[in-house]
Amino acid sequence: MTIATPMQLDAAPLPHVDQAFATPSAPKATEHSLPQLQIVPHSAADSLPQDMADRIAIVFAAGKFSETAAVCAKLLNSFPTSATLWTTLGMCHQKRGTLNEALTCLNRATELAPQTAAPHIGMADVYIKQRRFDVADVHFEIALRLEPKNVVALNNFANFKVNSGRPDQAVPLLERATVEMPDTALLQYNLANALRSLSRHSEARAQYERALDLKPDLHEARGNLGQLLYLDQDYEAAIFQFDQLLLVNPTDDRAQAYRLHAKAMLNDFSWVAEYEQHRRHLGLRGSAVSPFTTLVMEDNPDLLRVRTQAYASTVFPPQPESTISFLRPEARPQRLKIGYFSSDFHNHATMHLLGGLLRAHDQSRFDIHAFSYGPDRQDTQRALVEANVSRFYDLRNLSDHELVERARAQELDIAIDLKGYTGNNRCAIFGQRLAPVQISYLGYPGTLGTPMMDYIITDSVVSPAGSERHFEEHLIRLPHSYQPNDNQRQIAPRQFTRADCGLPEDGFVFCCFNNGYKITPREFDIWMRLLTAVEGSVLWLMSGGAAAEANLRREAESRGVDSGRLHFAERLPHGEHLARQKVADLFLDTFAVNAHTTCSDALWAGLPVLTLPGQQFSARVAASLLSALNLPELIAKNEADYEARALKLAQEPDALLALRTAVARNRRTAPLFDTRRYTLSLEAALDTAFETWRLGQAPAHLTLSAPHGAKEQSQTTAERKTSVAAA
Template identity: 30%
Template sequence: MSRPPVPAPATAQTRSRVTISGQLTRTGAQPSAAPVAHAAPAPTRPVQTVSLAPGADPSAPALAQARRLGGQGRYHEAEQVLLRTMAADPASVPVRRYLATVFLALSKNREAHAMLKGLVQQLPDDEPLLLNYSTALFRLELMHEAHMALEDLVRRFPANTQARVNLASIHLNNLRDPQKALEVLQPAADEAHAGLQFALGCVTARLGDFAESLAHYERALSIQPGHTETLSNYLFSLHYRHPVDLDRVRELSEKHGRAVHVEAVRRGLVLAPAPPRPVGRRLRVGVLSADLRLHPVGHFLETVLDALRQREVDLFAYANQARGAFVPERIRGAFGQWRDILDETDQRVADTIAADDLDLLLDLSGHTTGNRIGVLMRRPARRQVSWLGYFGTTGLPFIDAVIADPHCVPAGEERFFTERLLQMPHTRLCLTPPAKAPEVALEPPMATLPWITFGCFQNASKINDSVLALWKRVLDAVPASVLRLQNGRFEEEQQVLRMRARLRAAGIDLRRVFISTNLPREHYLGQYAEIDVLLDTFPYPGGTTTAEAIWMGVPTLALATPGMLGRQGQAMLENVGLGDWVAHSEDDYVARAAALAADRPAAVARLSLLRRTLRETAGRSPLFDAVTFAADLERLLRRFCAD
């Protein structure tokens, strides 16, 4: 349901080679001195005056104070100091250049652009200014100008590593050309630069080389243990490697999560604890997410939030999604307070959450893109719980609990988590029935075609070599069968060519494989009518695709593997009475697929019955019954808050 973070252009501070690292397309900039977080609020106090020696720069004390505030993430205060100083000394270059950096940190991109444009004209060979200017262009979505500015910067200053990272980000994320991004980064590939190694990890992952990607993430973390973007991508990516070593994942999550927490404590970022209080009649719950929108996470939230709103729960939204993202009215309307936080600093968001005086904050991002770990590490809420958007332990000491269920985390697997487990009685997920879903086709395709159509509508990165090897066994066991692969990445010709090469290397006859890209959701749902059975991936299985297939009357053949993520398909299928579609070994997976061809009339009858009855059955199940799910969730959260 989620994606790992990706690199985006970062800004340079006025000191050479020091950068502000951050996902600037999704979140506010992170402070350069310690990219793990912004600073906690300090008590309000009068601005102190400093006596100057004769002949000293009158702006120096104010500039030093602003730098200290900026280094702590207190950019709003730094801005006020600098604006007062500029009023007295408007020509000061050091003040103007640092104010431009503060503007970028506050996402005041037009102000930053205007100031930087003048400074670059005045200082055309200043590397940090040129880098910040290109970032301002990027932030204002002047992509061509940003691209050209970074190309020129890399040409003139080939040793400027951050410029290479920013240029590669544009090639990767905006131009969708990971090979070109790699070419930009390769001349600096051996540098001990955490941001560079992070970017190399993202690029090689996009190119399908997860082993190389993990090596780059490991190097980035060895250079800078508190680099939160790398930590998130590293932990996220470990779940793609088969078999997943969940004990190792827990160990690494805890180790690096502790490093983030220690740095936050060392810098004084953690807020003072809110005073304890008994839970009132109405439960005050915050939801922190980048995906309160038309997104798989949103699909699993819409009816649940609506049902919670009708109970004794007051909901507060802290929405970190991109500007212009479509937010369904049922999602927005469920919240009594809605706060867009994309352009707010971690410090400002943490202050807001603390002022809202929550009983509990639900984080729906974990280590996926758009997360605000810098907010969570400040511990702005009494209790902080991970749910929905992430699928395992976060390893973060400031996350108190994870919401699970007995199917995805059975007894004995609690050891894979650093957090306390809060078990829902049936399922941790509840899908909103698609509003524009077409009617279910009455018969499977194999009723009229001479072959069985297997399908997979998941992200291509989930289709690892072990999955392809198992699918080869399925196709061999069912000679009269074809495989249809479909996802959005196949819009890119490179991705299609790469998948064909991998299929060929796995020994799969390309004449039996159809590759296509996604369509808008209402049309995409209709394509389930063309599939007899979905083949799930592992160790990273489907989520939304499996649940949507159920709604469209199509079963998924899932391979259950250990862990919350590995058992995700199993949990969904068992909650709607399809436990017999869950395989517990690779041989079992092949045997269940082959059984479809062994007795075609029986298979057609079985699949036709599912198409006629599954939607109604599923609609009454815990996987789709939001009213019951919301009641279970409220009880669970109340018990946790009362502890």
Template identity: 30%
Template sequence: MTSPEPCAAPIADAAPDEPGEFSALMASGVAAHGAGDRVKALVAFESARTLAPDNAHAVSACATLLFELSRPSAAFKLLLGVEKLLLADPDGATNLAIAASACGQWPLARAYFEHALTLDADHAPALTQLGLMAAREGRWADAIGHATGCLSLAPANQDAWIYLADFLMGAQRHTDALAHLHKALHHFPEHPQIAMRRAVALALAADFEAADQALAALNPEATTVLQHFLHGGTAAQSAHAPAIEPDARVLFSRQAFDAMEECDWRDQERLTAALREQIATERFPGQGRDLRLALLFGLALPLSEDEMTQAVQATWTALARPLEKPQPPFSGKRSLRRDEHIHIGISAHSLRDLTATAALTAQLACHDHARFVFHVYSPTPQPQEVLAEPLLPHQVVEIAHFTDEEAVRRIRLDPLDLWMDLGFGTPSWRPGIAQRRVAPVQLQQLSWQRRLPRGPYDYNLSDTFIHPDAEDFVGQCAAQVRLPHTCWLAAYGQTPAAPALTRKDAGLPAGALVLCALVPPLRIDPQTFKTWMALLLALPDAVLWLPAYTPAAQANLARVAQGAGVAARQLVFAGGATGCDTLALMPLGDLFLDPLRFNANQSLTDALQMGLPAISCAGNSMASRLGGSILRAAGLPQCVVQDHASYSATVVALGRDRSQLADLRRRLQEAKATAPLFDLQARVKELEAAWTFMAGRARAGRPPEAFDVPGSRR
């Protein structure tokens, strides 16, 4: 529960024996800081530091302000200038360690913390920070040991009780956590942080009835603390954040979702059961429940298509509740239109993500601007001009600071024919905007549902592989649109980093069979990882190449691998890399492994672009069939298998016959000249044909209709 966020050192007054002018400046800075004027405080402290460049008080004060102004690197650089002075006492060493951790230099931070403990074995701040660091890395026994030590040193310290409770819950020692919290409430009755955590601990232990009772009994202050906790420690819920109900199953699910991001699957069965209870319509008839997080994380869980459909329907119902300030219904009239262009509104998912912005720029460059006009809506607060500039001359409007209602009013000012939502699965996804309708035609790019319930989105974009039977549920579901090759648009805006890397550079064994799985942690589910471990046992000279996950995720995967009998050397985690660096790394692999339940998609496309062949297993859901759609469009239909047994058998056969792997790589390279996946211009034309059909029906006053898009070639 507690994240190991670095914190700035407290600001100290000048020592009594320091010069008068220096002391006056320090006092002025302390007063300005107390009044909330950080800039004035920083100016005063910098002036004091000019008088005494080596004064640790002035340097620490300046560093503290730099931390608070979100400049941790500058703060750390400043502290390093007086490193010897700071290392002379445990407080100084701890401040250095906190600064190092803020800059991601975790080994150095640990060394500084341990140095502080050599100076004072009972130094509580260093013990606390080491505990937080251990928790970040999933070393719960160490975290609990440090927190226990802090509590024994300062039993009257409320934070010490809270840290130990958080670490016990993180270790899933829920019985111990509840006993500990019971003692804490005896010492600090009605303490809001502790009372809230007791309710959360009951929920995490899956004692939902007792947890709901504890939640209902929270006083207003504890309820406020709970909402603060649920929204990631932010001071206030953002205007468009998903509504979070203080419900025991919701609390349990959110913590389990966080664990999935760390590849911690110990609660998967209980999570699936809890979601099924939340999804069941009889629990909230006619009311709905905002389950948008379940719509994403559920893709990696063993939930049926019907259950996921119910989750979508519940979310649409929740988002359709009456607004506090009702708006006029969407009319769809375009009386102010002065041109015959088709106006496309695009809800981007980020304009600070270089990869996403470059891909959108590459796509827009391929469109026919004589026929289409694009309006890009940015969910990124104050999008950086350097990233937004490539999207010009298309209109770019920031809507991050708007509530859903305000965003709807702004977007309705534009003469849109079609609204295309690219945000699903990202923090910027705002289906509440689509629910209130901003265009005659609304399309969610990649809904992940084979049967998308009719709601704010009129059409479900798919292709002939994902939906081979062309099924359409008129009146019940969004109309199915089948593209001829693949619904995944492989738009590339980046080029690989140069020079090319070697296996030695990447930390890969030179002669090993490298099975590449450079995918986000959420894409790996227990069944997929179990299958991959069986492959490593069958191919002892192989390694599984994974991204630079967090230390906690790496520890969780290593634990599961060890339990499966896989040698530690067979798991290789890549170092930190940018998007371009990752592209450059891809050719070093021998075979890309597509996850079974929630396909890799972008990572898979990156691998194919860089000439790395892949294997995918076509499941029954859209999330598990998109990989097959991508591979077939890349000219490798033989790399798409129909069941898990064939997936494993194919990988083992290829691993034992490197000549087959070389042949696949050659075929992929030859296919790049003609395969549909790599012909972005043609795929864009197909998308334009789909938009034109949809907009035409809407202008004629006709309802959405399922249709197939004919193939296009340049």
């Protein structure tokens, strides 16, 4: 999720770099009870009469740029030395996109009024549109040198700095502006946006609330406050803000989607019936919605793809004819240069999976680069990444434009996005083409809905034959599972007891450590019937907070189950979380969005996972992992079979013991946790994708077979290649 765009004091907002969430179009400045702010504050020294200047400013502020330009051009016959007219005419050209004409007019204004800031502010806006960002910086600096208290310059320069990845430099500018105009809601709102970009959430919340106190109908501030509350896991307060937005605009699908997702995070099952009222149009009638928020709402890959395509059009807007060209080499380079892009190169679920792959990459054939735009966290997983890549780039303070330029400068052969539409993503940069081959991988379970991604890494379980229509990308099906695993992940040596975990010493322990939003009435009904059927059994869940726990306890009671049979686990460091899972008996998976990394965690810890595969990618991941662990008996055929298998394992200790033994045995021998074998397959996929491009061929669906001799430590290049067939 991201903030809505910052607002300019002259009318139009600058585009924001991240499109994961945006509230309705930003109102014009005049709708925020601002004093009249024209581009050039009219001075007595200007030859244009004051009453004429006032009328022109009103027409300009109304957005009638063609009409304003015509009036200015006519008046220049009588007042050719009016800096007001030249500046306003220049800004009209800027609004209409005739940028060279705008610069001509604004340059003339600077000649006529060399000590006035406004023409320089206008020129900075023009240079931003021309993507000449260094020159824009210079003109903002000149404007503030001339008029240090000019609120328009302070605000717009700050917005430019936020959008170019420099929120730390924007905050003092906006603080100066709020001193000059303390009761201006728009300035408080923009300051809140800058603070939020720096993760100074408590301060940002206070500024959003201040903006809303000044102007309760500043909907952008309310939407961003709702998002911030959501990110801070204050879901009830977030829902209140989204409810207020929907009272004003019931068709605001983005607010609706986040509201429903927040309810799911609280395990408030009322979202299910409410979603049914909106499902036919949600994200399709005007405002696109983040597809991540709708994954759990319905296992319908066709509908999901349509919603995703609508959303992708906001993230990847049509690009002008690209001037970027990539020279096709006559042969494969000795080392293919691979760029992984993520905000999660630290102790994060993605790195728990990916760390082994980075360690196992054949450095003689692949030159691995990690592009990080996430927080600077010096932990064990960050150290693992830095130790196993050729170069690590900390780019968290760069704008999208700067990040693209830095990536292109490395002349990558393949660029891989590890985020998709998950939080803190910057997948929009792939819309500007970072490398000749671009691949979506691991972070987001589904299509990104754009042809800007050439491929997506998947497998034949999550993406079976016939599922190609659910993807905009071409499928690269790996031979076992699409998901990598690190066979050196450490499980803490601590031996947890049930008492340590707050569980009863006796009785069967069903568990599910998925995030709470994945739990829907479909699963919960079955789980409660299992508790009823298995005397003394309990259900062990990951805590989603007091409100979520209370909602689930209430749902249990409504199904005739003592709510005391639900137990909730607090979060622990990763190694300890793996270790404590050994005290559970059976992991019960969720349906529309399975356990993903969580499934691998449980299996690595030796805990069997029972799943029911659905239709969409996110609903088939656990089946993929279990297939790669050679445990098809844990993949149910339907809901009745899922319930029957769980009941059998709970009532037949020998069957459960045999299954746990199989998990322990297979984790050492099956493909799922064979990091080297997996790496060989992925490297073959990268080779094939690059070779397809090098030969001038269009991307096609690919299915890879398993590498031969994967456990051999010494192999020739030819032996490393896997066979590839066009699907």
